[in-house]
Structure formats: C-alpha cells, structure tokens
Amino acid sequence: MSSSTGGSKSPSKGGVAGLMTPGRITVAVIALLTLVFIFENTRSTKIRLLIPEVTMPLWMALFGTAVLGAVCGAYFVRRRK
Template sequence: MIGAVLLLLTFVFIIENREPAAIRVIIPIVVMPLWAALTAMFLVGLIVGLVWRRRS
C-alpha cells in the first residue's frame, strides 16, 4: 500500500515538473527537466550520505 502511494506521488511529481529548467553546472548551462535535476541531486546526496555513514 505504501509503495503504491509513493509510486503515485512520484508520478505526480514528474508530471508537475517536466518543464525544462536552465541549471548552471560550474560554468556550462545545462537545460533539462526539473524533475531530472532534482532526482540527480537526490541521488548524489544519497551516495554522499552512504559513504559518510560507512566511514563513521
């Protein structure tokens, strides 16, 4: 049940944030859907958190 709710919320999030957004990555400007940029940053944060936790 919780998985279905999370899947539905993910679907709504993607539909609501599919407009392209210009994002500055150090020097170049990258244009991508906002949901893809937010998902990428979430994954980077998740990986950093896992590495940090492993070192402690």
C-alpha cells in the first residue's frame, strides 16, 4: 500500500490543460504573428552579407534572422541552467 503524506508535491495537471500554460500560449501567439509578418513580406530585396550583395525574397531574410535569433536564445537559455 502506498499513501500520500501530504508533502510539498502539488497535483499535476494532465492532458491538454497541462500543456496550455500562459507562457506557452504567449510564445505560440508571438510565433504565429512572426510567421504572418514574414510571409506577408514576399517582395525581393537586396541584402548585403558583409561583402557580397544578394537579391532574395524578404521573407527568406526575415525567416533566417528569426531562426538565428531562436538558436541564439536557446543556446543562452541552455547555458544558464
């Protein structure tokens, strides 16, 4: 028989309710708005990458920048733990 002694453990939420925290909802909304912004800007533009100048769709430059930012953010969050 196992009995709970009423320690410091709090009951965990199961199912979908446990996955839908306010922080996760906020991040999902920001990610969705970022994708909408990126894909609304589809015209080609000239971009200088240090020395060469390239012409590419603006959405690709925005998406690449967002991915690099996410990777850098994940790296620093992981190092802080």
